[in-house]
Amino acid sequence: MSGPNETPSPKPLLRTLAGDAVWPPPMWLMRQAGRYLPEYRELRAQAGDFIALCTAPTLASEVTLQPIRRYGMDGAILFSDILMVPWAMGQPLRFAEGEGPVLEPVRDATAIGRLDPSVCAANAAPILETVRLVRAGLEAEAPRTTLIGFAGSPFTVACYMVEGHGSRDFAAARGMAYGDPALFGRLIRILIEASTEYLCAQADAGAEALMLFDSWAGLLAPSQFRRWVIEPTASLVRAIRKRHPLIPIIGFPRLAGPMLIEYSQRTGVQCLGIDTSMDLRWAASAVPPRMALQGNLDPLSLVAGGMALEAEARSILGAMRGRPFIFNLGHGIEKVTPPDHVSALVRLVRTG
Numbered sequence: 001m002s003g004p005n006e007t008p009s010p011k012p013l014l015r016t017l018a019g020d021a022v023w024p025p026p027m028w029l030m031r032q033a034g035r036y037l038p039e040y041r042e043l044r045a046q047a048g049d050f051i052a053l054c055t056a057p058t059l060a061s062e063v064t065l066q067p068i069r070r071y072g073m074d075g076a077i078l079f080s081d082i083l084m085v086p087w088a089m090g091q092p093l094r095f096a097e098g099e100g101p102v103l104e105p106v107r108d109a110t111a112i113g114r115l116d117p118s119v120c121a122a123n124a125a126p127i128l129e130t131v132r133l134v135r136a137g138l139e140a141e142a143p144r145t146t147l148i149g150f151a152g153s154p155f156t157v158a159c160y161m162v163e164g165h166g167s168r169d170f171a172a173a174r175g176m177a178y179g180d181p182a183l184f185g186r187l188i189r190i191l192i193e194a195s196t197e198y199l200c201a202q203a204d205a206g207a208e209a210l211m212l213f214d215s216w217a218g219l220l221a222p223s224q225f226r227r228w229v230i231e232p233t234a235s236l237v238r239a240i241r242k243r244h245p246l247i248p249i250i251g252f253p254r255l256a257g258p259m260l261i262e263y264s265q266r267t268g269v270q271c272l273g274i275d276t277s278m279d280l281r282w283a284a285s286a287v288p289p290r291m292a293l294q295g296n297l298d299p300l301s302l303v304a305g306g307m308a309l310e311a312e313a314r315s316i317l318g319a320m321r322g323r324p325f326i327f328n329l330g331h332g333i334e335k336v337t338p339p340d341h342v343s344a345l346v347r348l349v350r351t352g
């Protein structure tokens, strides 16, 4: 972002977040560092488990830089996980092979009372060191690439903390939100405080933009969406802006549908991540005109490649030409994606 006395950033992704319709659009892919890349699988094997990899700054920064070296992406997203916030607050976490994350659920006042948001940023020190190493690596190797820090949004992180694992409907968490809103609200406030500290620490360490992943926002009824997605996100954004007034923030309320309109008006984010289900032209017509959009290629079209990929990507480019837009997927890249299909997509987007 540039203020009145600053020269505009030479980084295409930052210019887009500031509201310029940069073309061809900057691009990166959610989960771009991951198991579809042979060089990732190799480093992953060296580190042992996934948490060990996230907390080993040299390895985690290498992994973050791998897709930048291979594809020259405009955005480098910190290699970590949204569940490192509960982990850093002391909630036991492991990633079971083929099963996803497993946490010791927090479902009562005693368990929630044990969580300490004030220790989050200190316990996340190795992740913050990764941010510093990645930023230095980008300055040396890819000076036009923007470093994106991130956290999960309070609601989505609370879903995993209460449920203890992934779920199709997160019934325990959503049930607690109705049945004991005071207790659920306490958990949400703890997450707002911890995430504020953690995201500000990422910005201090060199993150140039921040993204809030709200993967399960779309499970909520409108009243609940306002209370547990919009209000906490607005508080988090306000708290970050007190210390980092200019840092751009991307909000990604997945499967929000028409609630995207209120989200765009009330949370204070500069950019909206758009999931695969949403019509980009509708989103563009529904939100403020200078607000950047990011998305929303179907990750399965990238697995398929060829004409199907080309048609989907061209349709997105056609819909977004002339407005601030960041080309991305509508959800994380699939593990079975052929790396060559990503190269083909990069060529296509780069020619606009």
Ligand SMILES: Cc1c2[nH]c(c1CCC(=O)O)Cc1[nH]c(c(CCC(=O)O)c1C)Cc1[nH]c(c(CCC(=O)O)c1C)Cc1[nH]c(c(C)c1CCC(=O)O)C2
Binding pocket: 029, 030, 031, 032, 033, 034, 035, 044, 050, 077, 078, 079, 080, 081, 082, 083, 095, 099, 100, 101, 150, 166, 213, 215, 332
């Ligand atoms: C819900 C969620 C999680 N994590 C995340 C979300 C929000 C986005 C989304 O909805 O996908 C976000 C996330 N997770 C990861 C990143 C790294 C940055 C990136 O490349 O985008 C980011 C931004 C790495 C990861 N996070 C995880 C992996 C796989 C771990 C491995 O290599 O074994 C990676 C690369 C593990 C993880 N982490 C999580 C789950 C459900 C799983 C297991 C499922 C899976 O394996 O894909 C929680």
